[in-house]
Amino acid sequence: MRISELFTVPRFNDGAIKVWRRDFLYFKKTWLVSLFWIVLEPVIYLGAMGFGLGAFVNNINGMSYIEFFFPALLATTAMLVAFFESTYGNYTKLTHQRTYATIMLTRIGPDEIVAGELLWAASKGFFSVLGVTVVAIFFGLIENYKILLALPVLFIISCLFSCIGMIFTSIARNYDSFIYSTSGLIVPMSLLSGTYFPLDQLPTGLRYIAYLSPLTHGVAAVRYILHEGSLSLIATHIAVLLLTTWICMNISFLRIRKKLLK
């Protein structure tokens, strides 16, 4: 893998949309199940953390606990849903279901499959964010237009973790392999990326490690957008997200392409 390969612009045609639509068709058939895990679960978190635990916290960086936690919940939801779709979902289609091998029998090639699948897992993450947002509006948690500015960032987070998930899919030997990435990466990230408490609470060394977590930048960007952060900080965090997404996207293209066409 050469450095330049990490920054290329992938080329694919409208076949990617066909791959995306296959997944969307299945999603439409099973939306009720999806709704439970991709929307209801985050909402329960919000209730438990925000209203339950939050009642004991008066003020955190000048906001109520639920105000502090909500942006992190959105970012974490985008991460989890996109990541799980891109790992368990795609691994199943790559191996047991042989979905990709079948698609490859048509004019659609590996690049369209990767592009379509990355976009699909990102879309699912984003649908989940939209679902949680709607519920939050209903409960009066979102009062202004700023959420509209945060949504594109949440889509980038979905894309990023869709790509990271795809890389793990390309490495996995079986379903158990994902336990490493989930317990070793995703769960710690969801706890330590400035999600439940400010990063200042962490010991100095750990704080720097937390900055290596892409979710930290996602949470920070969304939180600053919703709560008056400085423009330059927002831009910096978004830039980190975009750069990481682009690199991870190229790695997934390189690795899955090799898996699909030997």
Add this chain to the structure above:
Amino acid sequence: MSSNVAIEIKDLRKKYEDKIAVDGINLEIYKGECFGLLGPNGAGKTTAMKMMYCSALITSGELYILGLNAKKNAREIKSRIGVVPQEDGLDPDFTVLENLLVYATYNNIPKEEAHLRSQSLLRLMRLDEYQDRSVETLSGGMKRRLAIARGLINSPDVVFLDEPTTGLDPQARIWIWDFFKHLKSEKSTIILTTHYMEEAEQMCDRVAIMDEGKILVIGKPRDLIAELIGKEVVEFDTNPVDLNYYLGRLRAEGFAYQVIKNTVSILVKESQDGRQAINLIASDKIFIRKPTLNDVFLKLAGHQLRDE
């Protein structure tokens, strides 16, 4: 390349990290022909076919499908061929009908056209009453029929069938081979791999027998049988003690034979007389039969057990 050639293969090779799967094959398959790739497990049939339908990279050599270079024009080739892979690869997330419709979208077939074609293929394959069933609930034979319908949805010029009847019960096999006859009568070019020699003999205009990545022989089944086996086969059982005695007598009279354990098959050539061979042996179990492609296959590929 003349226009009646559907597939042209020159010195085609496929090397995996640990083994050579296809070791320099040359082949021309004509339009409207039913061509069979035969051989034991691990002979390289499936790999050769995968390169033809552009699902495996070519290590070296030339491969043209319908005049298109498989190394450069995979997308165009794939839009003009139909493939029924060994593992049906049906999508368990969808119903029978949806499997065809979704696959049609991959092929860029407009929605209404896709519906028409799917319905008519389902009728043709006797699956119309199951169209709303989940594919998981189908029997093996039904799954295979659905995979065949799927392979035909883009009205392909060439159809590839990898072990189309392996693992099916006799009824399902007969039905499927009958369907291929119908397909053949419509002048489709069909390329298939199979273990079933008698079926290949009936169906295929020509066959290639492969072993260890190489093509051992190519020809019309009847010609191969006449040339390599003869006009009939006299088969008898004996015991290890008498075996060598009989073989010596047969050799002396110029008879060719194949031995599998204690069963000897005498290959009687056109110029020879089977009765003479019978006179040379004494066994309770002698019978005379027509030679088959199976004899050719065993002669060329041997009878040792093959593992993948």
